[in-house]
Amino acid sequence: MAVVKLQTPIPEEEIRKLKAGDIIYISGIVYLSRDEAHLRALEMAEEGKELPLDFKGLALFHCGPIVTQDDKGEWHVVAAGPTTSSRMEIFQDKYIEKFRISVVIGKGGMYERTAAAMKKYGAVYGAFTGGAAVLAAKAVKKVKGVEWLDLGTPEALWIFEVEEFGPLTVAIDSHGNNLFKDVSQKAEENREKAYEIIGVSK
Amino acid sequence: MEFAPIIEKVAFNLLKYAATVLPENAVKAIKTAYENETNPVGKSQLEAIIKNFETGSKLRIPMCQDTGIHIYYVEIGADSPIEDVGKIKEALENASKRATTEVPMRPNAVDPFGSNSGDNTGRYIPWINWEIVPGDKIKITAFPKGGGSENMSTVKMLKPGVGIKGVMKEVVDWMIQAGGQPCPPTVVGVAVGGGADIAMKLAKKQLMRPIGEPHPQKEVAEIEKKLKEAINTTGIGPMGLGGRTTCLAVHMDYAHRHPASLPMAISVQCWAARQSAAEISADGKVKYLHHKVKE
Numbered sequence: 001m002a003v004v005k006l007q008t009p010i011p012e013e014e015i016r017k018l019k020a021g022d023i024i025y026i027s028g029i030v031y032l033s034r035d036e037a038h039l040r041a042l043e044m045a046e047e048g049k050e051l052p053l054d055f056k057g058l059a060l061f062h063c064g065p066i067v068t069q070d071d072k073g074e075w076h077v078v079a080a081g082p083t084t085s086s087r088m089e090i091f092q093d094k095y096i097e098k099f100r101i102s103v104v105i106g107k108g109g110m111y112e113r114t115a116a117a118m119k120k121y122g123a124v125y126g127a128f129t130g131g132a133a134v135l136a137a138k139a140v141k142k143v144k145g146v147e148w149l150d151l152g153t154p155e156a157l158w159i160f161e162v163e164e165f166g167p168l169t170v171a172i173d174s175h176g177n178n179l180f181k182d183v184s185q186k187a188e189e190n191r192e193k194a195y196e197i198i199g200v201s202k
Numbered sequence: 203m204e205f206a207p208i209i210e211k212v213a214f215n216l217l218k219y220a221a222t223v224l225p226e227n228a229v230k231a232i233k234t235a236y237e238n239e240t241n242p243v244g245k246s247q248l249e250a251i252i253k254n255f256e257t258g259s260k261l262r263i264p265m266c267q268d269t270g271i272h273i274y275y276v277e278i279g280a281d282s283p284i285e286d287v288g289k290i291k292e293a294l295e296n297a298s299k300r301a302t303t304e305v306p307m308r309p310n311a312v313d314p315f316g317s318n319s320g321d322n323t324g325r326y327i328p329w330i331n332w333e334i335v336p337g338d339k340i341k342i343t344a345f346p347k348g349g350g351s352e353n354m355s356t357v358k359m360l361k362p363g364v365g366i367k368g369v370m371k372e373v374v375d376w377m378i379q380a381g382g383q384p385c386p387p388t389v390v391g392v393a394v395g396g397g398a399d400i401a402m403k404l405a406k407k408q409l410m411r412p413i414g415e416p417h418p419q420k421e422v423a424e425i426e427k428k429l430k431e432a433i434n435t436t437g438i439g440p441m442g443l444g445g446r447t448t449c450l451a452v453h454m455d456y457a458h459r460h461p462a463s464l465p466m467a468i469s470v471q472c473w474a475a476r477q478s479a480a481e482i483s484a485d486g487k488v489k490y491l492h493h494k495v496k497e
Binding site: 021063064065066068078079080081083084086107108109127129130131132133134135136137138150152153154155167169171179180182183184186187188190191193194195197198199200 | 247253255258306353367433441444473
């Protein structure tokens with residue numbers, strides 16, 4: 001279990017070195033997108049439109065933050081923990097293929113399609129403790145920008161400059177390992193034991 | 203006597219404290235889980251959770267960015283001298299709006315056919331559960347509910363023939379399937395009987411019980427205990443990354459049912475078991491039940 005510090009844009013060879021269970025900290029650019037912003041980015045790419053940010057090598061964070069705007073119009077992050085990543089499973093593979101991001105940060109884990117894309121294109125899933133919004137916000141040095149505010153502040157494309165953002169547990173690596181899958185397989189094996197406790201059978 | 207202005211101020215404080223300071227019973231439950239955790243990844247998750255809510259509480263900032271959809275429980279004593287019941291709804295809406303900008307809380311009220319209202323109010327939101335109770339006090343509870351754990355709710359209409367064992371199996375199966383998604387360690391609210399809506403209302407209400415407080419009826423308490431043990435046997439653990447504590451408690455309740463139906467509902471609370479309540483007595487004095495509120 002290695003502890004690795006990474007700087008964006010992250011080269012593919014750095015990503016390939018990471019193994020499930022490693023702890024990573026990211027410095028540089030972490031940008032935020034949830035359901036709506038994924039959909040919009042993919043639609044824009046499909047229509048050949050230019051995106052407001054080159055996502056390549058960056059860390060994508062599944063998060064809808066609490067933000068405030070001061071009198072000068074500058075944005076500040078109050079709280080920014082991860083949202084449930086599984087909602088993005090429906091298009092995360094396509095997204096990775098299209099935009100070649102290096103890290104997906106979220107909570108709750110992702111499934112086969114995403115893991116396959118991560119293996120193919122060289123990306124990892126970094127699990128951030130769900131709800132740990134205060135810790136996340138503390139690592140944000142500056143809000144570099146925001147796009148697509150018409151989606152509402154939780155769904156907008158926020159661009160954060162971060163320093164040692166983490167700890168993130170590499171839960172899906174670029175070699176096909178998936179910690180969440182391991183845990184759910186174990187839970188499956190333990191189902192019988194759980195049934196015994198409550199006195200039922202399959 | 204007019205209570206709406208007091209209620210507005212109280213409800214704002216309740217939202218503020220609910221969002222930023224975890225009730226003592228939840229703190230205790232999570233710290234116990236941390237002490238008992240043997241899986242290093244699970245333990246690291248609990249450590250981050252504790253560090254996070256302790257920092258949030260110190261700095262008075264929301265412990266989670268998802269400050270929930272705004273739900274209130276309002277209990278009005280039948281003998282309360284209140285003269286402005288009709289103004290309570292507006293008072294609570296105003297509290298939600300003010301908390302959105304001042305706490306701040308994330309705007310979480312989205313028109314399904316349109317956009318985010320921006321102030322945590324909208325059609326039927328905040329949702330208010332009304333109850334007339336004996337006595338002369340008014341009790342207000344703010345229960346902001348996060349979306350991640352709410353997405354793991356379910357109602358099932360079982361065949362009465364499967365019995366309570368069948369209900370228990372559904373709970374175990376459902377929580378295995380939910381895995382790390384509802385931000386474990388969770389509190390699992392379970393209810394049977396009534397009807398689809400009644401079961402869900404009761405299941406959700408169980409999340410407001412102090413964590414681990416058993417149901418007053420022995421046979422229900424026994425089922426709660428067994429379900430907790432079964433869910434924790436799965437090894438899903440904190441955040442679904444593996445460990446001994448998947449749930450902090452199972453809270454169960456029931457209503458009588460139709461002979462042909464066995465409705466059951468599961469409502470899940472993430473580790474951020476946020477709530478805050480206050481009692482307003484007949485003379486307008488306020489007593490906060492979960493937090494030491496500084497005005």
